[in-house]
Amino acid sequence: MPKKIVRIKDIALKSGVSTGTVDRVLHNRGRVSDDAKQKVLAVIEELNYEPNLLARALGNNKVFAIAALIPDAKLDSYWEAPALGIKHAEKELRGYGISVEQFLFNPYDVKSFIKQAQQIAANDFDGVLVSPIFYKEVLPFLEDWKKNGIPFVFFNTQITDFGPLSYIGQDSFQSGLVAAKLIDNSVSDGCIVIAHIDENIKNAAHLREKEEGFRTFYKKRKGFNIVVSELTRSTEEEFSEQMQQLIKDYKDLKAIYVTTSKAYYIAHFLQKNKIKDIKLVGYDLLEQNIKYLENGLINYLINQNPYGQGYWGISYLTDHLVFKKKVPAIKHLPLDIVIAENSKYYLNKY
Amino acid sequence: MPKKIVRIKDIALKSGVSTGTVDRVLHNRGRVSDDAKQKVLAVIEELNYEPNLLARALGNNKVFAIAALIPDAKLDSYWEAPALGIKHAEKELRGYGISVEQFLFNPYDVKSFIKQAQQIAANDFDGVLVSPIFYKEVLPFLEDWKKNGIPFVFFNTQITDFGPLSYIGQDSFQSGLVAAKLIDNSVSDGCIVIAHIDENIKNAAHLREKEEGFRTFYKKRKGFNIVVSELTRSTEEEFSEQMQQLIKDYKDLKAIYVTTSKAYYIAHFLQKNKIKDIKLVGYDLLEQNIKYLENGLINYLINQNPYGQGYWGISYLTDHLVFKKKVPAIKHLPLDIVIAENSKYYLNKY
DNA sequence: CAGTATGACGTTAACGTTACCGAAAACAAT
């Protein structure tokens, strides 16, 4: 009953060559006659050989160096989670010959991004995990890596094409739909604001997609007034003024959909000004967000699973490098709906 | 920079014994003097040795046979997902020397459970994954397995103690809280029914816990009338009558919380009788449930992640048997809140 | 004190794969 295991040796025997030749065929690195190659391939097919991943990794006996190019969590705490996911993945996969080095850049400073990317390009890594938030600037590096056969995985921000090994992240449009439905479940008319906070909407395709998804949902609905607002917060006062204005402009404001992880700015404002009955939906389980989720000022958070993104990114690169497995070209992580009662399950777990 | 790898041989060398001795210490299978043991342990600590899991599994060179004792999906489609999770896990882990055999029993027939369990006990398996829905009947088998040093993992239904390797499932109480909050978000007063469908509440501790969680949430709230109803459905007519009665008894019925995966029974009834404005929250992404989720008759489903339960169960047994890793004694899977817009992410993925 | 258990340890062949090192064979240029 336990299926007979097929080894390289068996293939070699059956096709009358040596294990070395079979190995060369398997990884088609040439130096093998067409004749032999065909024969070996036929036998592989016939016995339907499945490589033993353990032995493969062990025999390889190489430590693969992976570089992770991500924003510095000190400058935006959203990035704590991916960093942790990456760290945990490394720990778990170290036994499989993986080592990861994180290159942190300032998400508000293109220069710093380029500098770190150059660092990576200068040393030779076997794979790169990158959050390509600077579209134009990352391109030359992608070219370089591609030319050198170094696989790279995008995460969090999607770039179409340019041949990444994989993209890991969320479906922004769909997440806009989810947010809309959640609001729709408790608001039956009035004004709803889509708030982009601290991001230049021009450069942030994923925010536009969220907005698009949200609007799409509400196209079917009557009696709502959907408004977009771009807010910035360099100081609390500045932010507060913008909010005051918003409240004044839209008397029937019923709900706010925050497309970034900064919902807690608004929650803070609402609390301070004792404003109730405005539903609030945002993203990401930052400590401050959770706080307001628990005291009811934020109604729902959508988890983008940043921890999982980091974890899967490293995981996929490992599958590719160590085990030479195929990995999906795209992995959309679930759009977890988080309330106070189930939040703990989404905190730094996978 | 790439950390120096510590091998058993290094430990042996440094502590002046042989690799065999180190191996015996590592797996403390005795036959080692206290003296040597202490020394080896000290060196292990000092170099902080981390075993190479690949080499371990490869060297072991044993095919571990795991038995999965679960209800037959033909008799309750909830069990399709765990079966699939188990199958996928097996596929993924076959390369690591794992083979799984599923033993399906009739969830409504104790005899069939016993028969299958005996099957497992008769042949010798290296590990068992079991959904112990028949509390009393499973105990003797647990004793047996324990005596024979065969690890077993519970999933879906929790049994306190009896020394499983791990329990994998949901926190029922907490899931009651989640359900309550979801209903509370869209209902502000009136009567709310907790419906147990097709289950004997006496034997179903997890259903009682769900109810308990739900009630706990509503203890803080005023103006609600929380009612419990046990429903059965052998025929559609029988069920319909019970529902009619319920509607008649509670004119201000605003929401129903179904503690099992049978919310679609109620949705079906509501649709047929054109009853609107009763919020419905249930469990599990069965095809029929999804259907009503999409057309709005079911408002929320809570995903118990049955696929993941199966997957993790096998995964944990593998960690224990193959890699000899420590596994958590308890794994509570997330209480995923599912609406039409995010349901696809929870369908048979992990 | 011989004989036998018992316990403590070392040695070693595997596990399946990889990758390097040459040997052998085929071919090319004199």
Add this chain to the structure above:
DNA sequence: ATTGTTTTCGGTAACGTTAACGTCATACTG
């Protein structure tokens, strides 16, 4: 024919761990 070059291929030592086996020494038995 000889030498040189290239292509194809076999042999084999690793990779880190496991577990069966063998070898001692010591303790116990009568």
